[in-house]
Amino acid sequence: MRQKVATIQDVARLSGVSTATVSRALSHPDRVAEPTREAVLRAVRETGYVANPMARNLRRRRTGSILALVPNLANPFFSEILSGLASVLTPAGYGLLIADTHTDPAGRLTYYLESGLADGVVVFDGTLPEEALATRRRPPVILACEWMGETLPSVRVDNAAGAEIAIRHLYEMGHRRIGHAMGPVGNVLTESRLAGARRELEALGLPLREDWIFRGDFGLASGSAAAMTWLGLKERPTAVFCASDEAACGFMGALQHAGISVPSAVSVVGFDDIEVAAHLVPPLTTIRQPRRQIGRRAGELLSAMIEARALGGPSELLPVELIRRQSVAPPPPGQGDLP
Known part of the structure; x- marks a missing residue:
């Protein structure tokens, strides 16, 4: 005999609150009073309720995905930035999709931006056509590492x-x-x-x-x-x-x-x-x-843009640091001056 799957209504009934309060307690716990939040979480444990992210995203008219457009996935430079990006997006309930702009046909850019594939886009490739990224049919876009004028927000170093x-x-x-x-x-x-x-x-x-x-x-x-x-x-x-x-x-x-x-x-x-x-x-x-920090800040700023339903937002310029190792020494004897 198949066991009944717990619903959000079961959680609401057991915790004595509305389904809207249950949803809020699970998606935005900081917005719910602690006694109410604890009652909801206790009811979730007792019923075995598991939220359906696809249904939630459908109600919110979102995909639950963020797209990263990377110019060369074989380049080790991007690994730590993507890790920082995921460290922000995953707890926020977003999945990270990655596309290589050097291997995909150029015409795919319009598809990526206008298909509703993702709730937001992080662009690592500053050679993409700015006019395509500027279309109002796109989701929120932020550039990481590279930039295009001042029309799109970015996170980069000096x-x-x-x-x-x-x-x-x-x-x-x-x-x-x-x-x-x-x-x-x-x-x-x-x-x-x-x-x-x-x-x-x-x-x-x-x-x-x-x-x-x-x-x-x-x-x-x-x-x-x-x-x-x-x-x-x-x-x-x-x-x-x-x-x-x-x-x-x-x-x-x-x-x-x-x-x-x-x-x-x-x-x-x-x-x-x-x-x-x-x-x-x-x-x-x-x-x-600071590659991990670049990824984190790009994720945080993009999440804020999505929540605000805004196509624009602030940019950030992060500092760099000289790392001294052993590939630099004084010049060879007799070569310290200009020829």
Whole structure:
């Protein structure tokens, strides 16, 4: 004989309150008086009632899901941010859906935003068309790490300030010949970090020579290519600030394969502080982004936008931190001055 499934009406009857109060006590316990909340929870235990999240979301006209649009799921940079995001969304009753914007067809963006697939969207890809994200048929959207003008809220770090800190550290270690391995041209992170590096070098009275700017992207292969270019220079920078830790890993690895020692021959600074940075040989000096905090704040701000039924909201700029490790040393003897 099938046992009867407990309903919210059973809980309301046993606890002596309305079904609306039961629902409120379970979904927003802070809004219910403690004696009432305890009576409801006691009735839930006695009846064995289990809330139906699908039915609740249907009543609230919500899906119970948040969509994260990530440009490259293979990039280890995003793991801790997604973990921070989930740490906020899961207790709030949201499931996290993840889509890779580099592998999905570009036309899927409109579908993601207008299909009702999710109650909110976290965008990690600043190259997506802003006009698509600005449509009023979309759910609330927040950008994490990257940004698009000032029309959409974002949570990110001060990238230019991070680049300034990196350059200043190299200068304080005695370097005057400083190069830069860039990210992809046109990317807001690339442009902001390049601008910060230029500004600090200018303030220190140092040039950023064109032949010391290594164009590429944020990946390992790009860093390796920058190392090959560095090896071919007649006059080499004694230190290189890389726009990402992955590029720094590629740069250091290629030089080591060529028999060049880091930091004896050249010092290297990265940006991000991904997990592997501390385990390289030598460990990588880098600019740390508080990635878990970025994820948490993006989740909190997006949840508030959903509750308020708002398409806009505030942005936050988080500080960065210089992590000193062993990939930076004073320049080689006789190379501390400009050529």
